[in-house]
Amino acid sequence: MAYKPQYFPGSTHIADNRRKQLDPNHKLEKIRDISDKDIVLLMGHRAPGQAYPSSHPPLSEQQEPNCPIRKLVTPTDGAKAGDRIRYIQFTDSMYNAPCHPYIRSYLESYRYRGMDPGTLSGRQIIECRERDLEKYAKELVNSELFDAARTGIRGSTVHGHSLRLDEDGMMFDMMQRRVLDKKTGIVMNVKNQISEPLDAQIKMGKPMDDKWLKAHSTIYHSLVGVGTRDDQELVDYIQRIHSLRVKYGYLPQE
Amino acid sequence: MTDTTFPQVRIATERLLFPETLERLLNKIFSIKGVRRMILNGPRLPAVVPSGPAKGQPNIHEMRRIIKAGNQDIQLEVHVGTILLELENRESIPALKAACDEVFTNFSYRLQEGRFMKTEPSIVDYAKYGPDADKRILGLTDPSSKSGPIIIQGTK
Numbered sequence: 001m002a003y004k005p006q007y008f009p010g011s012t013h014i015a016d017n018r019r020k021q022l023d024p025n026h027k028l029e030k031i032r033d034i035s036d037k038d039i040v041l042l043m044g045h046r047a048p049g050q051a052y053p054s055s056h057p058p059l060s061e062q063q064e065p066n067c068p069i070r071k072l073v074t075p076t077d078g079a080k081a082g083d084r085i086r087y088i089q090f091t092d093s094m095y096n097a098p099c100h101p102y103i104r105s106y107l108e109s110y111r112y113r114g115m116d117p118g119t120l121s122g123r124q125i126i127e128c129r130e131r132d133l134e135k136y137a138k139e140l141v142n143s144e145l146f147d148a149a150r151t152g153i154r155g156s157t158v159h160g161h162s163l164r165l166d167e168d169g170m171m172f173d174m175m176q177r178r179v180l181d182k183k184t185g186i187v188m189n190v191k192n193q194i195s196e197p198l199d200a201q202i203k204m205g206k207p208m209d210d211k212w213l214k215a216h217s218t219i220y221h222s223l224v225g226v227g228t229r230d231d232q233e234l235v236d237y238i239q240r241i242h243s244l245r246v247k248y249g250y251l252p253q254e
Numbered sequence: 255m256t257d258t259t260f261p262q263v264r265i266a267t268e269r270l271l272f273p274e275t276l277e278r279l280l281n282k283i284f285s286i287k288g289v290r291r292m293i294l295n296g297p298r299l300p301a302v303v304p305s306g307p308a309k310g311q312p313n314i315h316e317m318r319r320i321i322k323a324g325n326q327d328i329q330l331e332v333h334v335g336t337i338l339l340e341l342e343n344r345e346s347i348p349a350l351k352a353a354c355d356e357v358f359t360n361f362s363y364r365l366q367e368g369r370f371m372k373t374e375p376s377i378v379d380y381a382k383y384g385p386d387a388d389k390r391i392l393g394l395t396d397p398s399s400k401s402g403p404i405i406i407q408g409t410k
Contacts, residue, residue: 156306163297164335166317167269167360172297172333176315195308 009237012226017218018103021145024110028143032205039138042153042202044192045086045130052130054082076114078129088137089125089193091152091161093171095224096210096217099145100124103218107145112136122161123154144216148187149207152177155193169207178204260290261344264370265337265354268361270296273321275357276334280323282353284406288342291371293394296332324406338370338394 007022008015020026037048046053056062059080064070092100099107101124105117108126115128115136126136140146141153149170152160160172168180170187177191189202208216220228229235271279276294283289299318303311317333339350347367354363372379372393379392387397 156308157304159297164268164270166333167272167275172270174297174299174315175303175313176317179316190314194306195303195313196311197314 010231010234012231012234013215014218014220014226015231015234017098017216021099021103021107021218022110024107028139028145030142031144031208032142032146032148034138034141034202034204036134036138038202039134039141041198042141042189042192043086043088043133043137044155044194044196045084052078052081052083055084056082058082076129076132078132079114081129081131083129083131085127086130086133087125087127087155088133088140088153089123089155089158090140090146091123091154091158091171092219093150093152093160093165094162094219094221095150095165095171096213096219096221097150097161097171098147098208098213098216098218099151100219104145108136108140123158147208147213148178148204149180150213153189153193155195157195180207261341261347261367262370263339263341263347263350264366264368265339265350265363266366267335267358267363270317270333270335273317273319273330276330277321277323279337279353279357280321280328282357283339283350284324286346286349286353288346289339290342291340291390291394293338293371294330294332294334295336295338296334298332299330301331326404326406328404329401340371 005023006019008018010016010018021028034042040046040048059075059082090099090101090104092098092104094100101119101121104124105119108115108117112128112132114132115126118125118127126133128136145151149165152158152171152173154160154173154175154177157174159174163172165171168182170178170180175191175195177193177195178187178189180187185206187204187207189198189204191197214225217225220226220231222229283292299315300313301318303309303313318330320327320329322328341347344367347365351365354365375387375392379387383392383397388402391397391403
């Protein structure tokens with residue numbers, strides 16, 4: 001029988017959501033439409049329409065060493081062109097954000113090529129060639145992994161993922177890069193990810209309601225959703241791994 | 255430093271407060287007799303961007319503004335989520351509860367009685383702020399800060 005990856009253990013809807021997001025064959029639902037130009041403005045690495053600055057000549061103009069690995073691996077578009085390495089960084093609120101750093105890094109590693117994810121407790125950074133980054137960032141921001149109120153794009157001063165929400169349901173942001181328009185109910189980006197004010201506001205769409213967030217969250221949280229201990233299958237799995245590791249170290253034989 | 259005989263109260267809200275909500279609450283609290291000292295706690299809102307490529311640029315933030323509470327203008331430098339109070343006696347607590355009930359209608363809050371302020375200066379306090387530190391705010395906030403405490407005309 002062919003091996004079929006299971007991606008994640010657990011019997012709750014949180015585990016289900018994790019499995020869905022991690023599975024590269026599962027197409028992420030598109031819930032908003034942020035344009036290429038707006039993604040470039042949000043990240044603030046270059047002006048929209050500006051040519052991609054490069055860190056080395058295109059690979060076609062370089063003499064490549066005779067390396068078997070280079071022959072095996074097809075370079076991404078950004079690598080071919082010699083683009084700079086640039087980043088986007090996400091902050092996910094613990095109050096039922098649709099995704100979170102650990103799962104983000106895993107799912108991106110399954111789905112994208114030529115990128116380097118950095119996983120921290122409150123933020124997750126992706127580093128890759130600039131034109132690849134723009135493509136990946138657009139997909140991530142437009143997908144179900146992103147909520148206008150509970151997910152932030154924050155290059156610096158990311159603090160806020162574990163704090164209480166604001167009265168209007170927005171995640172705390174020391175730099176207030178995003179504001180909720182009280183009249184329209186639409187979240188507007190007023191600064192880019194490094195807190196520089198934008199010339200024109202970028203519409204991020206309406207924040208999802210609590211019901212949707214609860215149903216789509218991948219975060220175990222006993223106060224606002226499902227606690228880890230409520231997922232018996234997951235607890236059993238973690239205990240099994242822990243037990244095997246303690247008893248047999250790196251030679252797991254029962 | 256506080257005297258251990260004075261009761262203390264902590265108001266913690268489910269959400270971080272908008273300046274307007276805080277203004278309403280403070281105005282209600284200031285009309286209650288017997289509040290000796292108060293500190294507004296929450297994550298800091300810096301005036302300028304503290305790090306990154308935009309370091310030093312002004313930080314435009316809706317929550318960092320001046321509110322009018324009592325007879326004073328108060329510059330908010332934090333996004334308030336917790337309020338600590340020191341009271342003359344426990345008789346003010348029901349009035350505080352009533353004020354909170356009136357203001358926090360869209361989300362819950364918790365009003366706890368306990369010991370939340372320092373009663374003795376620590377060795378670190380002495381090392382940091384010296385022997386002449388302002389005793390009124392030592393243990394609440396940085397006594398060497400240039401902006402001192404705000405004194406509201408009492409109703410005693």
